[in-house]
Amino acid sequence: MPLLLLSLDDTLLDRAGAFRAWAADLLGRIGAPEYDLDWLLDVDADGMTSAWDVAEAVRERYGLRIAAIDLVEELRGAIINRVRFDPLTACALAIAEDSGWVPVVVTNGETRQQEEKLRKTGLDRYLADWVISEEAGVRKPNPRIFAIAAERARMRLGGAWMIGDSPEADIGGAAGAGIRSVWLHRGRRWSERRYAPTRTAEGVIAAIAQVMASR
Ligand SMILES: [Mg+2]
Numbered sequence: 001m002p003l004l005l006l007s008l009d010d011t012l013l014d015r016a017g018a019f020r021a022w023a024a025d026l027l028g029r030i031g032a033p034e035y036d037l038d039w040l041l042d043v044d045a046d047g048m049t050s051a052w053d054v055a056e057a058v059r060e061r062y063g064l065r066i067a068a069i070d071l072v073e074e075l076r077g078a079i080i081n082r083v084r085f086d087p088l089t090a091c092a093l094a095i096a097e098d099s100g101w102v103p104v105v106v107t108n109g110e111t112r113q114q115e116e117k118l119r120k121t122g123l124d125r126y127l128a129d130w131v132i133s134e135e136a137g138v139r140k141p142n143p144r145i146f147a148i149a150a151e152r153a154r155m156r157l158g159g160a161w162m163i164g165d166s167p168e169a170d171i172g173g174a175a176g177a178g179i180r181s182v183w184l185h186r187g188r189r190w191s192e193r194r195y196a197p198t199r200t201a202e203g204v205i206a207a208i209a210q211v212m213a214s215r
Pocket of ligand 1: 009010
């Protein structure tokens with residue numbers, strides 16, 4: 001039985017879409033120009049920046065009086081409320097499980113936030129387990145986090161695949177751990193020379209299909 005490791009944000013759940021919707025709404029409310037959306041997306045860096053740093057950057061740029069903690073809570077809540085788990089992705093996971101794959105999420109982030117996303121969307125019911133960097137004490141691309149995922153599923157890491165959207169965290173991480181990977185390009189070009197994904201796909205469903213076809 002092979003292990004199927006997956007990133008959470010922008011792989012199984014559309015965090016970028018949820019962040020963009022919140023950001024556009026916020027900028028509208030404070031009367032900022034629409035083109036500041038690109039600035040805010042850059043600041044967020046697909047969630048690589050902490051919510052606290054995003055809040056601080058927004059407060060500073062617009063001289064807002066709202067407390068940082070309120071902005072942080074608003075952002076976290078908005079992401080939780082806006083992310084959706086595509087039922088077709090659920091089907092793809094179920095099909096993979098039926099044919100023996102064991103899906104485990106490996107995600108960088110805060111335990112509370114990531115677990116709430118998993119539970120609220122119902123994605124938790126399609127997973128054998130998950131590893132969140134905060135509780136694991138180690139982040140992707142550190143190969144140790146992939147080993148922890150295998151331990152939790154009581155499986156060997158050998159033969160596993162990693163599916164993810166982040167070149168460094170997911171694909172660099174998989175390369176470091178010695179496992180195969182599928183990169184979700186999201187319209188980007190691969191530019192890293194030190195490592196490369198085994199396969200590239202447009203979305204997670206196509207990626208799961210490619211992994212299943214590899215056996
Ligand atoms: Mg991701």
